[in-house]
Amino acid sequence: MAYQPLKQMIEAADKAITEEDFDSLMAFYADDATLVIKPGLITTGKEQIHKAFLAIVEYFNHSLVVKQGAMQVIQGGNTALVIMETVLETVDAAGVASSMSRRATYVFREDPAGKWLCVIDNSYGTELLGAM
Numbered sequence: 001m002a003y004q005p006l007k008q009m010i011e012a013a014d015k016a017i018t019e020e021d022f023d024s025l026m027a028f029y030a031d032d033a034t035l036v037i038k039p040g041l042i043t044t045g046k047e048q049i050h051k052a053f054l055a056i057v058e059y060f061n062h063s064l065v066v067k068q069g070a071m072q073v074i075q076g077g078n079t080a081l082v083i084m085e086t087v088l089e090t091v092d093a094a095g096v097a098s099s100m101s102r103r104a105t106y107v108f109r110e111d112p113a114g115k116w117l118c119v120i121d122n123s124y125g126t127e128l129l130g131a132m
Helices: 003-018 022-028 046-059 125-131
Strands: 029-038 041-044 066-077 079-091 095-110 114-121
Touching: 003 022, 003 066, 003 079, 003 114, 022 029, 022 046, 029 046, 041 046, 095 125
Parallel strands: 029 114
Antiparallel strands: 029 041, 066 079, 079 095, 095 114
């Protein structure tokens, strides 16, 4: 599969997060999607994911900017594993800017209409292994 459709979709989702447009963001998720909020804390379902993003942007002082780096896609049938660099930029309440990079893993499933939907959103990637 060409990476371009998933890359464009992820970029659009990142834009929605940055703009705090979580209603639009939910269109990128499957109804039964799971989001890793932080190591040891996950949530499932669009309603809960929407609530989680509201808390996430509050935590980051409404300054969260999400960007993507290098990407690899491994597809098997109607499922794709996306491994990529995710860059988070924030500004804290004191005005101090910071940036962090994560090796994220995402799982997408293609629905019968040919639309790719995120079913697992894990921006922490293999860092979760250190939390065990």
